[in-house]
Amino acid sequence: MESIICDVTALDQTHRRLLEALLGHELEDHQRLYIAVLSNLPGSAPLQREQAWERIRAVTAEIEQLARQKGITPEEWAAIVDEECEAIRYGKKS
Numbered sequence: 001m002e003s004i005i006c007d008v009t010a011l012d013q014t015h016r017r018l019l020e021a022l023l024g025h026e027l028e029d030h031q032r033l034y035i036a037v038l039s040n041l042p043g044s045a046p047l048q049r050e051q052a053w054e055r056i057r058a059v060t061a062e063i064e065q066l067a068r069q070k071g072i073t074p075e076e077w078a079a080i081v082d083e084e085c086e087a088i089r090y091g092k093k094s
Contacts, residue, residue: 003036 008016008027019033020026027033067077
């Protein structure tokens with residue numbers, strides 16, 4: 001992946017107008033541009049996706065069964081998952 005970050009004020013008028021036309025609105029001087037070029041990434045084959053989903057379903061069923069055995073309600077489980085996702089997303093876990 002190639003990427004570029006630049007301040008809008010660093011653009012010459014020709015490039016700025018071109019980007020504004022592409023975006024469909026004017027750019028503001030305090031803004032920064034982040035432009036990335038992504039190559040086509042090969043997707044997984046349908047069989048691989050289905051196998052992955054089957055593994056996820058199996059793990060989910062096992063977790064649900066264990067939660068029921070431990071007396072954890074679906075609401076409690078959802079709260080646990082939400083809390084862990086937030087911790088990972090925002091770096092709250094060490």
